[in-house]
Amino acid sequence: MKKVYLKDIAEQLNVSKTAVSLVLNNKGDENKISQETQKRIIKFAKDHNYVPNHLARGLSRGKTETIGLIIPNISDTFYAKIAGSIEARAAQEGFTVVFSSSNESPKKESSLIGDMLNRQVDGLIVASTQKNQKDIKMLMKNNFPLVLIDRNYPDLDTNFVVVDNYGGMNKATKHLLSKGKKRIVFVAINSDLEALKQRYLGYRDAVEKFEGNPNEPIEIYVDYNNYEADVKKKIKEFVEPKLNVDAFVFSTHYLAREGLRALKGLNVKVPEEVAMVSFSDLSAAFDLVEPPITSVLQPVEEMGNMAVDILLDEMGATKVKTMNDKKRILEVEFIVRKSCGS
Incomplete structure (x- = not known):
C-alpha cells in the first residue's frame, strides 16, 4: 500500500494541514475540531x-x-573513541548524546535517522554508510542541523569533519619506498567509502610516481563481513609457497591487526622478511605489540570535538563566534615504528 503523509490526508479530506496535525497529535479537542472531522x-x-x-x-x-x-x-x-569525545564535548555545553550503530546498513541508517528525529534530537552527527544520500538530502532541505564525521558525500554540500586520508597513506607508502620496498600490497575492505578511495589513491600515486621509478600497484580487497578469514587467506597467497611481497599497507586498524596475526601464523617475520604499515592503530596498542606497528594516527578526539562545535554552531547553541568553515579536513600524524625495519 502506498504511504500517505499529512498533506495527502489534508487534500483528500479537504481540511487544513494544521487540523490534520492537531488531530494526529491528540490535540483535536483542545483546538475545538469537531468529533466528526477528527474521526x-x-x-x-x-x-x-x-x-x-x-x-x-x-x-x-x-x-x-x-x-x-x-x-x-x-x-x-x-x-567508540569518537563517541566518547563527542559525548564529553557535548556535556560541556549541557547536551546529552543518543548513540546508535548502523552496522554499515543503509536501510538501518535510514531507520535510525527517523528514530532520532522522533526522539526530537536537536541535531545529528552521522558517520554515514555513504549509501543513504536520500535522507541526508532530506535533512539538508529542511535545514536540520547536521554534521557528517569520518565520511562525507563528495557531491553534497554538507558540513563534515574528516581526516587527510590521501596525504596520510601517500606519506606512509613513500616511507616504505624510501626503504627500498618495491612490491607493496594495499589491503582494504571491498567498499565504496570515500575515505578508503582516498587512501587507495594516496597509495597508488606514491608507488606509480616514486622518484621517477614507478612501481605497480598491488591490491587485496576483502569482504567486511568475513574480513578475519579473508585477510588470512589472501595474505597466504603472497607468502606460500614463496614470499612474493616486500610490504603490506593496511587501510584500517582492524585489517592491520588481522594481517599481523596472519603473518605470525605463517611464520613470516616482521620486519625482517616483510614490512607493514597501518592506517590508524586503535584496535590494539600498536606501540606495544611486537613488533610495534608503524601507523598513520588520526586525531580522533579532535574530530569528535570539532563535529560537536560545528553542530552547536549550526544549532545556534554556542556563544562562540559563528564558524565560517564547517568543512574540515584534519591533518594526520605518521609514526614510524619497528614494523618498517631500520
Whole structure:
C-alpha cells in the first residue's frame, strides 16, 4: 500500500494541514475540531498507512538539548573513541548524546535517522554508510542541523569533519619506498567509502610516481563481513609457497591487526622478511605489540570535538563566534615504528 503523509490526508479530506496535525497529535479537542472531522482524519490515516513526518514534528516542539550520533559500529575502538569525545564535548555545553550503530546498513541508517528525529534530537552527527544520500538530502532541505564525521558525500554540500586520508597513506607508502620496498600490497575492505578511495589513491600515486621509478600497484580487497578469514587467506597467497611481497599497507586498524596475526601464523617475520604499515592503530596498542606497528594516527578526539562545535554552531547553541568553515579536513600524524625495519 502506498504511504500517505499529512498533506495527502489534508487534500483528500479537504481540511487544513494544521487540523490534520492537531488531530494526529491528540490535540483535536483542545483546538475545538469537531468529533466528526477528527474521526474522519483518524480513520483515513489508519486505512491508508499514514507515516508521520518526524522531522516536522521535532522542529515544532522546541529544543531537547540532545544530540543524535549514528556510527557504523560502537564496538569498533575507533568509533567508540569518537563517541566518547563527542559525548564529553557535548556535556560541556549541557547536551546529552543518543548513540546508535548502523552496522554499515543503509536501510538501518535510514531507520535510525527517523528514530532520532522522533526522539526530537536537536541535531545529528552521522558517520554515514555513504549509501543513504536520500535522507541526508532530506535533512539538508529542511535545514536540520547536521554534521557528517569520518565520511562525507563528495557531491553534497554538507558540513563534515574528516581526516587527510590521501596525504596520510601517500606519506606512509613513500616511507616504505624510501626503504627500498618495491612490491607493496594495499589491503582494504571491498567498499565504496570515500575515505578508503582516498587512501587507495594516496597509495597508488606514491608507488606509480616514486622518484621517477614507478612501481605497480598491488591490491587485496576483502569482504567486511568475513574480513578475519579473508585477510588470512589472501595474505597466504603472497607468502606460500614463496614470499612474493616486500610490504603490506593496511587501510584500517582492524585489517592491520588481522594481517599481523596472519603473518605470525605463517611464520613470516616482521620486519625482517616483510614490512607493514597501518592506517590508524586503535584496535590494539600498536606501540606495544611486537613488533610495534608503524601507523598513520588520526586525531580522533579532535574530530569528535570539532563535529560537536560545528553542530552547536549550526544549532545556534554556542556563544562562540559563528564558524565560517564547517568543512574540515584534519591533518594526520605518521609514526614510524619497528614494523618498517631500520
